[in-house]
Amino acid sequence: MAPVGPDVLERMFAAAIEAALPGHCLPPHLPPPPKGRTIVIGAGKAAAAMAAAVERHWPESSRLEGLVVTRYGHGVGPLARIEVVEAAHPVPDDAGQRAASRMLAMVAGLTADDLVLCLMSGGASALLALPAPGIDLAAKQAVNRALLRSGAGIHDMNCVRKHLSAIKGGRLAAAAAPAEIVTLLISDVPGDDPSVIGSGPTVPDATTSAEASAILRRYAIEPPPAVAAWLADPASETPKPGHPAFDRARTVMIATPFRSLEAAAAIAREAGVTPLILGDAIEGEACEVARVMAGLARSCAERGHPASPPCILLSGGETTVTVRGKGRGGRNAEFLLALAVALDGNPRIYAVAGDTDGIDGTEDNAGARLDPDTLTRARAAGIDPVAALIDNDGYGVFSRLDDLIVTGPTRTNVNDFRAILIR
Structure with a gap:
């Protein structure tokens, strides 16, 4: 069986949004x-x-x-x-x-x-x-x-x-x-x-x-x-x-965020990948959350724990960013850039993070995607990923790499969505 492609992550993000659209979830409760x-x-x-x-x-x-x-x-x-x-x-x-x-x-x-x-x-x-x-x-x-x-x-x-x-x-x-x-x-x-x-x-x-x-x-x-x-x-x-x-x-x-994560998990199962929902209420600095998630993803890749590949780590909640730089951010872009730095090009790990309202902070993107070669491509484009992270410029990095996810306003909001694929 061919390994699952990273496109499953964006399909999961779409399913999470779909589950929270008012046209579907509101009428039964009137x-x-x-x-x-x-x-x-x-x-x-x-x-x-x-x-x-x-x-x-x-x-x-x-x-x-x-x-x-x-x-x-x-x-x-x-x-x-x-x-x-x-x-x-x-x-x-x-x-x-x-x-x-x-x-x-x-x-x-x-x-x-x-x-x-x-x-x-x-x-x-x-x-x-x-x-x-x-x-x-x-x-x-x-x-x-x-x-x-x-x-x-x-x-x-x-x-x-x-x-x-x-x-x-x-x-x-x-x-x-x-x-x-x-x-x-x-x-x-x-x-x-x-x-x-x-x-x-x-x-x-x-x-x-x-x-x-x-x-x-x-x-x-x-x-x-x-x-x-x-x-x-x-x-x-x-x-x-x-x-x-x-x-x-x-x-x-x-x-709720958890119901949307469950909808995303169903897409993973259909693709033959084990989903592991880590929680829908994860808070903290985006960079710190990214470092923790990187450790979990590496553990899956190297030890098969807490899940064996192919698997996807799912989480929701709302991280924060203490702004110290002058770059264009968004907490999901910041999370992904910090995740990329922490993973240092691990060849088995991909990720997507985005805000389910379609707007990452105050930017025009919902989020972004991360591939094993994200850091390599960034450096080839003359970008110092660590300096960009210090400057809170996650948006700038993923924009130059053409890795932003742009949905436009979704007209719903069940907070952030994060999915990490370990193949």
Whole structure:
């Protein structure tokens, strides 16, 4: 039997994305129409596609209206009953602020006969930007940029975001009560915690303002005076578990990173390759994760442990990059470049890494591919891979080698996908 080709890795990446597309995973979870009105609100990179799926499957006889906000370029065109607006990600802008303000107004004054259908996916935290009282958008943008560059994990970032917001951390649910609230979630966070996805506008928040302040200190971020003053104010606390605003609220997880990894694993099995899912919640610096993965891949190649070749190591989660250089990065490109350096041209190992939303960080690629000759080709092109890694220039390396994976916006997001083939 001929050895499996590395093209299986990109087919697995496509399968992981397919499993999380709203058109497939959302319709089975729609609630029945209420006696009164149905207000659809939502945010995230999948928000437009989720709204389109709701419209296609909602009864024509039942009243439906709403507003969702997605990232620039992630829309699906105009819908008949739900308005779609676009805003900035990962640093929020005025368009996201206006959308969030309108959503709060839309859910005000609802009754127990009404339904709020909340559609949340990755990216919602930045897109649903409504600063808390006394904080302007510029101050919130400054804190967000500092967190993005600090290497902070998504849980820490969203703890801060919730406590600087007038809509996140359960505040939207408080505004919508006593209406029924059903939140449909596409998870992009390690552990699939509903309070972290989009910073949980419709779910209780167990974190505190004191924790948010501590996170800023931990990453040596000096907040603007208005931010520091607000976090010291008791009014900055979010609604906690047990708050009556959540008595008629429920959440449904319609797509998760693990389900997407399982879909990818099925493609590997069909190709005659053993898949080993290492986990869907792997965090840490991209370079450090790469070194660990390189060690596991070499162990498979040389010792047949933890899996015997041909095999594929699968993992998901969200790595971070502490930016110190001036190159064009993306955490998946950084991971792959660090993996290439650590493997040093091992002839039996190939890899693919990408973000399932189609955008690796802020670049125009989803990810990239790695072959045994990646370092050789880079050096032949005059590239010093180690210097490029120090400069956080993974994108630049894989772009010059024509090894970027470009999908365009996928309109879903179940976090990063990593697959390493050992032949």
